Amino acid sequence: xxxxxxxTTADMASAGTRMAPEQSSTxxxxxxxxQQFRSKWDEIxxxxxxxxxxAVEQADGLVAEAIKRLAEVFARNAPILKSSxxxxxTFLPRICG
Numbered sequence: 001x002x003x004x005x006x007x008t009t010a011d012m013a014s015a016g017t018r019m020a021p022e023q024s025s026t027x028x029x030x031x032x033x034x035q036q037f038r039s040k041w042d043e044i045x046x047x048x049x050x051x052x053x054x055a056v057e058q059a060d061g062l063v064a065e066a067i068k069r070l071a072e073v074f075a076r077n078a079p080i081l082k083s084s085x086x087x088x089x090t091f092l093p094r095i096c097g
Contacts, residue, residue: 028073037066 029037040062048055 028070
């Protein structure tokens with residue numbers, strides 16, 4: 001990765017496509033849920049100019065909601081990850097690297 005380029009959520013989302021062929025890539029969110037997050041994010045961004053403080057608070061809430069949902073997904077899939085040998089210390093480097 002270019003040192004000057006910041007890692008974006010889009011980079012992280014597309015990282016799954018760069019995984020080794022023997023590894024399967026599963027979306028972190030179901031399509032409807034992902035679309036809801038995107039819609040909320042679009043609304044927050046459009047309100048930033050008029051009400052930046054409110055937009056930041058909403059963005060903070062959206063991030064907290066997404067992280068909570070990811071924790072639920074990972075907790076639900078923990079047995080699968082453990083049985084496949086993918087642990088917390090190896091999962092993120094695999095999708096981000």
